[in-house]
Amino acid sequence: MPTKRGWMLAGSSVVLALIGRLLGLVELYVLATAAAVLVMVAAVWVRRGRCQMVGTRSLHPPRVHAGQPCRVELTVRNPSGRRSPLMWARDPFDGGRRSARFLLAPLDPAEVARAAYRLPSERRGIFTLGPLQLERRDPFGLATSSATAAAPTRFTVYPQVDPITCPPPARGGHQSGAGDPRSFLGQRGEDFYTLRSYDEGDDLRRVHWPATARSGDLLIRQEEALWQGGVTVAVDLRRTVQSPSSLERALSAAASVVSAASLQGSPVRLVTSAGVDSGTRSGPGHLDTMLTRLAEAAITQSGDLARTVTMLADQRTGGSLVVVTTTSASRTDLGEVAQLRRWFGPIILVLLEADGASGKRLPEAAGPVPGDLTTVRVSTKVPFAVTWAQTVSRNTRSDPRPVRARGSAGAQR
Template structure:
């Protein structure tokens, strides 16, 4: 109820009464009484003021990637028949001291608008509110707060970089076990082959001109489109990450998921903390994966090898493993398990990965074309360079350079 100045004035009043009684000074009694009356008037002012406000809050947009702008727009409508006093709107915001907006007196029936920006430098959930309207007396001695809007949230997704999609696994299944049959056009010519009719075939698939020429019923056989799988493995073990290496790994995972989806791959995201999305496809599922990455946090040690074995049982896929600071032996082990699934690349985001124990030199076993040691280099250009080199190496005719 009382503000800090209000408590100080009240303490001054008590002190004036005490000193006035000690020395018999009537003036100090009067001063103390005046101060008490001043505080009482301030309290009465805030308690008797009746506000009829309609306050709206809109977060725009509700989901952004790290670094993108987001703002809160406030709308205040005075439904009373008299102007409001000076109002202070305070909105708590996660990670900050909150946002404070001062409004001059709002006339009756008037609508005023204000806005402030939200912090989006780091991924995560930004809590907003509950919004409070703070009314203070003219002397700043007493205050009262009323809730005007409930709590809202802004989801800050990981920062996404423009990267090349992971290499396609050589053993990708058609649609990863799902078939998308291309429907024939009305002209009946959109098919890849013809085959003889089998009892149970849909007669609407009969290609009548070819059937008339051959004397037997022929069925249009549509082309089955191939679709790749991409599996992103995120090492969340807290002891393997240093400094910003975990954030780099999360941003890399989001970038790879986005790039693979642009290629229309089926996606799977797994972490050493136990999360497994399963094989998913579609824009809604991709958004869910990004939301998971927005809130993922370093966890207690898990089994990376056990996780890779479960990935191995999931079928053919292009696997990208994002780890922190691990030794060359574990890097090669993870790469071997990933390569058994299809195509595999291991990216170490923490400085010191692949080093010999007790030294600062990189173990020669970690010098593998499918192991990327960032060593403080930015992920996107390092990844893109490695993928272009890998692509060029695959397309080079055998015998050249020997």
């Protein structure tokens, strides 16, 4: 296929031919013919010189948090029986807005070439990397021929995670106990509760072999502190309360909470005002699922916080609840969250400073917070981890009982 330069030369040959006809100059006819022939020869040359190449791409690691490095390794092999021509390798990223380019030297049969580069990971999201294109051009740059050497690869950038403490657990005797049948199953963290599917990273010592033999699937004993009820994280994605900048801070806060709770070994559930519900589970596989949901989250025109609150009240799962929203939330929104106090133990309300609220007192911007809630007010000038540590530690200082840490090998990135 002609390049931009090739099309310009072909157009010039037509113009020269027309001028030569008007002026009767044979020399212009000769130049027009030579230009047209050169473009055609270049197109035939790049097509006849094509060589089928096989490429592979590997990401290390395939999933990162925002700001963390990711290395891409490319391998190109010549499986044909003849020497490959000089080619350019192009690996597009972010919908083709950015790409990595390499000059690929000629390869002998069965020879392998390798290259590597680093991916930008400043923005969270799920991106498509590739396909890897190999291009051959003629020496004059008039025509090009491309072929796909490697299929696209998905690259996931999780929201940034701050190191914070796990939300305080719901101690026995909180108001949701009467409606939560799990509260009658035992009062020890090692009590057997149920079986669940194996997730990568789970301790193989917890495999329930009789049940595994009967079902044919690897099943794990769920031995969580179920009277504790786990942790539920609700994220407000409505356009009325979120802006692009506040959304990133809200998703980072939610990712920090679910990561801290998962690494503690607690069962975790992620819900959003857009209708996302991860279910309540534990383990590194479930953590990856929740972080992926946060990576692809976006501001929604629709969505209803009241509907999310109603769903949580109807299910009465108990445990700790963390609600992430901004100071643009109305008093009605905060009142609906406060009504969940009868079904959950501690409720932590994370209020992020909305855009344009700098310099205002956060209590006035958000209105008085009703109910017995622990409110973490996060300004744009103070990191979330600092505010969380100050607020949560102050509200849990009266309870000296430590939270038992459970192993979650492989979940920490």
